Amino acid sequence: MAKLTDAEKQEIVTLLAQFCSPADVVVHMRANYGIEIDRFQVRAYDPTNSRYEGGAKWRPIFEQARSAYLKAIEDIPIAQPAFRLNELQRNYFRARDSGNLVLANKILWQAAMETKRIPSSDSRKDTHELYYPYNLTPEERRAELVRIFERALDRRGVDQAGHEAHSH
Structure with missing residues (x-):
């Protein structure tokens, strides 16, 4: 010694x-x-x-x-919630403005976690299943996707043949 x-x-x-x-x-x-x-x-x-x-x-x-x-x-700035939220906000705008919506949504999720505005990680699986229904059969998933696409096309004014509807 x-x-x-x-x-x-x-x-x-x-x-x-x-x-x-x-x-x-x-x-x-x-x-x-x-x-x-x-x-x-x-x-x-x-x-x-x-x-x-x-x-x-x-x-x-x-x-x-x-x-x-x-x-x-x-x-230490990074230890402060206000600093982290400001950085997340800057990163969110960069991701959104560059068209990286997947990253933008992840940043929104992280900001919500930071402010405790969403369920804890223990219940994240339950929340995740609300948005991604894994318990559906393949046929049910297909039907759900068709319904989602039909609603989206209706909002854009696209007819069944795929042509944009023009309003005069």
Whole structure:
């Protein structure tokens, strides 16, 4: 086991508080301090681990670093719903304007998820089946498609022969 200074131990505790894995801490300490330690030695400074050996000294430092890290999330734009919705809106308009309606609809769905305006993912399958009725037989699907196309053509004013109806 490598002998660590208090500054090095504090660095390990801080990295662990920021949810770095022991393997990531090993790499960080090697790259930044030239120290060779193993994951087991790192775990000894993690108060959330059963092998914690840091005593009373490192636990409050860990808790303070974890609290500061979690609070800092508020300062990260992508963690804010308003930022994400603004980005989704920009992407929606780009997709729509470029004619990519499949992507535009996916973005609308994601925005609805973001604002909790649709059922949770647990009930997404039920919602999905409302729009995509998988329980239909092939004949029923064909009949449904014919009905959908007929309604669409009626709206456009196309007659049964496929000619556009002209109103004078």
